[in-house]
Amino acid sequence: MNLRPLVLLPFLALPLGAAQARVVLPRVLGHGMVLQREKPVPIWGSAAPGEAVTVQFRGQQQRTAAAADGQWRVTLPPMPANATGAELRITGTNVIRLKDVLVGEVWLCSGQSNMEYTMRKSSKATVPPQPEPNPQTELERAHNPQLRIFLVNRKELARPDSLHRGWSVAQDSALRVFSAPAYFFAQELQTKLGVPVGVISSAVPGSRIEPWIAEAAFQADSYYQPPVGGDPGKFYEPMIRPLVPFALRGFCWYQGESNCFLAETSSYTHKMQTLISSWRAAWQDAELPFYYVQLAPFKYSESKEPKQPLTPETLPLFWEAQEAVLATVPRTGLIVATDLVTKLDDIHPPYKWQIGRRLASLALHDTYNRREVAAAGPVFQSLRLRGSRAEISFRPLQGRLVSKDGQPLTGFTVAGADGRFVPAEARIKGKRVLVSAPAVARPTAVRFAWHEASQPNLFSSAGLPARPFRTDKPAAALSHAAR
Structure with a gap:
């Protein structure tokens, strides 16, 4: 009587898939899934070591055998998108039929x-x-x-x-x-x-x-x-x-x-x-x-x-x-x-x-190379200093620079040689923003949205906000960004 648990222990120690000698799939492979189009598609799982496994989908068929550790994998060749659900069938000792599988x-x-x-x-x-x-x-x-x-x-x-x-x-x-x-x-x-x-x-x-x-x-x-x-x-x-x-x-x-x-x-x-x-x-x-x-x-x-x-x-x-x-x-x-x-x-x-x-x-x-889609708002490109005024240029963008609410631009600060930033006046001129402040005779640096609460109104006409920036990055930060 006392020997019975000892006999069962080796069996219980086996992985579930090997113990049952059945094909087992990872949870992400299931009914109703979408398979990636136009790329090789791996299908994988576990089974008994050496167990033959066949995968069938939309007229194609791949065969393999589980390795010594019970793992197996096949790769379906690239497929075009298909919005009609189909069955993906995996056959080993058991048969798994995944229904309504799409490609996209x-x-x-x-x-x-x-x-x-x-x-x-x-x-x-x-x-x-x-x-x-x-x-x-x-x-x-x-x-x-x-x-x-x-x-x-x-x-x-x-x-x-x-x-x-x-x-x-x-x-x-x-x-x-x-x-x-x-x-x-x-x-x-x-x-x-x-x-x-x-x-x-x-x-x-x-x-x-x-x-x-x-x-x-x-x-x-x-x-x-x-x-x-x-x-x-x-x-x-x-x-x-x-x-x-x-x-x-x-x-x-x-x-x-x-x-x-x-x-x-x-x-x-x-x-x-x-x-x-x-x-x-x-x-x-x-x-x-x-x-x-x-x-x-x-x-x-x-x-x-x-x-x-x-x-x-x-x-x-x-x-x-x-x-x-x-x-x-x-x-x-x-x-x-x-x-x-x-x-x-x-x-x-x-x-x-x-x-x-x-x-x-x-x-x-x-x-997806849909170049007509606007993907980014204004992004700082360069600073040009002209006496009491700083000129900010932005990377080329789809649309033009705008004030989202039609009010004077917000979120800009400017500093002189003393490094003390003060609120600045800013206005759009074509593809640039001109920045100045009465208290700063000769600007040396500009910051935009450089505050945790900043919600500035500089946007692209496509409806995307400008990215926060500062022109006075430390040299270490500048060299890091250039790498």
């Missing part, structure tokens, strides 16, 4: 609470009346079978799901708890591209950037000596790694508040570089675009019991650290959100439909 565009959206911010919250946010169709009533209208969503649960993604039901049409209860920025990003892409779009949301409120980076990526970089804190890999392991190698077009990222509270600057720039390069390496695709959100205005300096001293310039310095990534990492893009705030004491500004649509505009312009 797939993106992964990640970050902290502002990316996690749900459609339900978005529908209840207090904002001024919106033009029709009101994005706040999108939950009532949403019913587009060409738009599919997958919400990552950090406690479940690494576990197989025998029901294969992780993907949903973007509607009803599934959409209520889904990321609003991710949904509006995907909706805009689907509308403009006219192909199925699948979007994955994997976000954790309050998370710093470090847990989203594999610990090995930190260990491989001498920059992080001594080792970085912040639980490296804590969310990467359960919420990103199990998605690899699901074929994607690219990434969207909305994170930084938790690191800004620590008054980070260049260290955050480096961490973003590490995150982007490590994610691209995980997918074995250095071309994957990475688009992200510059944080919105917020009174960080009024935080109670901060871990680091915070001032009204803490956020602008963080903006600068976010922007520095653009100069050092190819195929990246940033959107500005200085206008998307209702209350400066709310770390979760409500205009998530604008966040999603601006990210989509970046993707449409840069990834």
Whole structure:
């Protein structure tokens, strides 16, 4: 009698897939999913060692056998977009039939609470009346079978799901708890591209950037000596790694508040570089675009019991650290959100439909080569000093410089040789902005939106805000941005 548990122990120690000698799929492979068009599409899972596995989809068939560790993988050749649902069949000892699988565009959206911010919250946010169709009533209208969503649960993604039901049409209860920025990003892409779009949301409120980076990526970089804190890999392991190698077009990222509270600057720039390069390496695709959100205005300096001293310039310095990534990492893009705030004491500004649509505009312009889509507002290019006046030139943009509300430009300050910045008068002259102040006879530097509460009115005529800047960056910051 006492021997029976001892006999069972070796059997119980085997992986579930091997013990049952059945094909098992990762949770991200499920009914209703979207497969990435025009790229090789990996299909993978586990089975008994040596078990033969066949994958069939839309007239193509791939065969393999599970390796000694039970893992198997096949790769379907690139396919054109297809909005008609089809069955993807995986056959081993058992047969798995995934229904209603589409082919189109797939993106992964990640970050902290502002990316996690749900459609339900978005529908209840207090904002001024919106033009029709009101994005706040999108939950009532949403019913587009060409738009599919997958919400990552950090406690479940690494576990197989025998029901294969992780993907949903973007509607009803599934959409209520889904990321609003991710949904509006995907909706805009689907509308403009006219192909199925699948979007994955994997976000954790309050998370710093470090847990989203594999610990090995930190260990491989001498920059992080001594080792970085912040639980490296804590969310990467359960919420990103199990998605690899699901074929994607690219990434969207909305994170930084938790690191800004620590008054980070260049260290955050480096961490973003590490995150982007490590994610691209995980997918074995250095071309994957990475688009992200510059944080919105917020009174960080009024935080109670901060871990680091915070001032009204803490956020602008963080903006600068976010922007520095653009100069050092190819195929990246940033959107500005200085206008998307209702209350400066709310770390979760409500205009998530604008966040999603601006990210989509970046993707449409840069990834899908839709050059008619305006992707960025005014971005500082150069400073020219002319006696009592400073002239600011901006990179070429679609449209022209405008004051959004028709009032005198706001957010500009100017300093002379003493380095003391004072409020400045600024006006648009063609493609430039002329800046001056009566108290500064000979300006030497200009700053724009260089305050945590700044919500300036300089925009492009396409409706996009100007990016904050300062012309007096320290030499170290200038050389870092030039790399």
